[in-house]
Amino acid sequence: MINNDAFAKRLQKVIDYYGESSSSFAEKIGVQRSSISHILSGRNKPSLDFVLKILSSYPEVEMYWLLNGKGVFPTNSGKEISILSKTNSSKNRIEKSKVINRIVIFYSDGSFEDFEK
Incomplete structure (x- = not known):
């Protein structure tokens, strides 16, 4: 409940x-x-x-x-993010060494937000 x-x-x-x-x-x-x-x-x-x-x-x-109330929120806060990428054999593999350093969000009104580590 x-x-x-x-x-x-x-x-x-x-x-x-x-x-x-x-x-x-x-x-x-x-x-x-x-x-x-x-x-x-x-x-x-x-x-x-x-x-x-x-x-x-x-x-x-x-x-x-x-x-x-058990667990974490947000799930990706301060953690490395695993990224799926295509290999030459068309199979997915997880690359754990990649870390996001910067995210830019563009809005429909032409404005944007820039988030850097």
């Missing part, structure tokens, strides 16, 4: 981590704004569909952490 208050705190942590408002978060996961408000206030419990929408829109969120 999910503890509503604890789930609401973890949901708020996810929203804050991504710098979203409740309404922009609702739009990104494809639910009504009132759904976010009702869950954050403890009025409603999250449905399985609601949880799955969060997980598909924000892959850094672990299901077990979101539901039970």
